[in-house]
Amino acid sequence: MIDSDYERDRADMVARQIEGRGVRDPRVLDAMRRIPRHEFVPEIERAHAYEDRPLPIGYGQTISQPYMVGVMTEALKLTPGDRVLEVGTGSGYQAAILSLLVAKVISIERISELAAGADAKLRSLEINNVTVLNGDGTLGCPEKAPFDAIIVTAGGPEAPEALRRQLCIGGRLLCPVGPRDGQRLSLITRTPEGYAEEPGVGCVFVPLIGSEGWPN
Numbered sequence: 365m366i367d368s369d370y371e372r373d374r375a376d377m378v379a380r381q382i383e384g385r386g387v388r389d390p391r392v393l394d395a396m397r398r399i400p401r402h403e404f405v406p407e408i409e410r411a412h413a414y415e416d417r418p419l420p421i422g423y424g425q426t427i428s429q430p431y432m433v434g435v436m437t438e439a440l441k442l443t444p445g446d447r448v449l450e451v452g453t454g455s456g457y458q459a460a461i462l463s464l465l466v467a468k469v470i471s472i473e474r475i476s477e478l479a480a481g482a483d484a485k486l487r488s489l490e491i492n493n494v495t496v497l498n499g500d501g502t503l504g505c506p507e508k509a510p511f512d513a514i515i516v517t518a519g520g521p522e523a524p525e526a527l528r529r530q531l532c533i534g535g536r537l538l539c540p541v542g543p544r545d546g547q548r549l550s551l552i553t554r555t556p557e558g559y560a561e562e563p564g565v566g567c568v569f570v571p572l573i574g575s576e577g578w579p580n
């Protein structure tokens with residue numbers, strides 16, 4: 365495929381899978397039109413990069429379904445000055461989308477090879493406001509906290525306590541919560557009194573493995 369084929373497929377993906385299924389935030393739609401998803405998947409998966417499904421990225425992990433990326437990014441209600449933490453860098457695609465919407469992104473990945481690959485990819489695309497760290501993201505990043513938004517892109521038994529504590533007042537934590545074979549997106553907002561929690565749509569993510577996730 366040549367670049368214009370990818371561009372056409374990407375415009376089509378946003379129109380049908382994202383906007384067509386109810387994501388309305390123009391900034392999110394614009395970011396998804398701009399970031400080349402095919403650059404974030406292994407060479408042999410490139411032809412499938414704009415299909416409506418997750419794809420393997422190695423090490424038993426996946427790049428999320430584009431629709432899930434759209435829904436989750438919209439639900440975070442991001443504004444340009446925000447500082448965001450992502451847990452589960454994977455390919456770096458979600459981090460790249462976030463990079464166009466906020467001031468600063470910290471993204472943590474537990475598999476060092478994926479962290480290094482995502483970091484190199486983001487650099488090659490001249491995305492300079494994302495810092496990729498290798499480690500257990502269920503502990504968050506206390507040195508860089510608090511965050512306006514935290515997005516977890518792997519499914520855990522519950523929303524990690526450390527992540528709740530690293531939210532600003534008014535900050536949003538979005539994470540898939542539930543059994544390994546199927547979760548529900550949980551949106552937790554930190555209020556002056558505590559936390560407000562809204563359960564969202566059903567989803568299936570790879571497991572969140574770590575001290576506040578599933579055991580390895």
Ligand code: SAH
Nearest residue numbers: 427452454455458473474501517572573574
């Ligand atoms: N956001 C990614 C999706 C990757 S899948 C993308 O856009 O491609 C989820 C990722 O979470 C996997 O790479 C997995 O290794 C990672 N992960 C699982 N548990 C983790 C933890 N405790 N800390 C950091 N990363 C974790």
